Amino acid sequence: MIKFLLDYSSGMPIYRQIIDQIRFGIASGQLKLGEQLPTVRALAVELKVNLNTVSKAYKELEIRNILETQQGTGTFISQTAHIVPEKEREDKLREICTQFSSVALSYGFQIEDIIQTLRHIESSKK
């Protein structure tokens, strides 16, 4: 099961963040084809957002054939879900890195200090 993480100060709408994380979750293998997603109500509670916000994200992905919904049963990753194009993954990675970089550097941090801190955080996770 995927762990959703919202950034309420990013300026990106919540439903778009949900869409992104599902799409990239599939691309990165965190979400398997056919896997069931959290119910709209469960995810709404987990993310502390409205049911309609989650529903909007799911519905949009359903239109794109990335999700399949069975009313009364749940929402699933489509078996035929397309992979996010590699270029889009690279663009997204560069986008979030650029944004982070601008903030970090504006505080005067050096690239090596930043990387060292990131590695430390990563290694302390397990």
Place this chain on the structure above:
Amino acid sequence: MIKFLLDYSSGMPIYRQIIDQIRFGIASGQLKLGEQLPTVRALAVELKVNLNTVSKAYKELEIRNILETQQGTGTFISQTAHIVPEKEREDKLREICTQFSSVALSYGFQIEDIIQTLRHIESSKK
């Protein structure tokens, strides 16, 4: 002079994109301290957005002491821009790295890819 580039389909509000690009421009050295920015009207025309949208971005940066405005003359990068007290820097570094790490990993990116991208961005700043 900095080249602004908007992504109208990203979901991120335009005024926030302008804010981000100015901050990143300063951090990366594209914008020098004291340098004059485009006038609100000129930038509004260039970006094909409303005057008020640019004004909103400038005003917010002015509040944060990143920009200084002289009515009738123009808007400039502050000379004393964004120096963070030394004692807060370490906590801040860890904080923003943790936040960034969570977001990046939730997209399924690997730590080494992230670091490589950060290094690439850093080195491409000349």
Place this chain on the structure above:
DNA sequence: ACCTTTGTCATATAATAATAGTACACTATT
């Protein structure tokens, strides 16, 4: 059959984002 859980739909409300237009105040130049 009944009930629960699921997704869906509809209405209303509020806040935010962006536009449009107008007017005003300040500064430098002529």
Place this chain on the structure above:
DNA sequence: AATAGTGTACTATTATTATATGACAAAGGT
């Protein structure tokens, strides 16, 4: 003094985002 160029302020309007409710429909278990 007059003018052009600057930032600022204000009202109004529209679209988007998110919330709050309530009701309905479909699936599956009891």
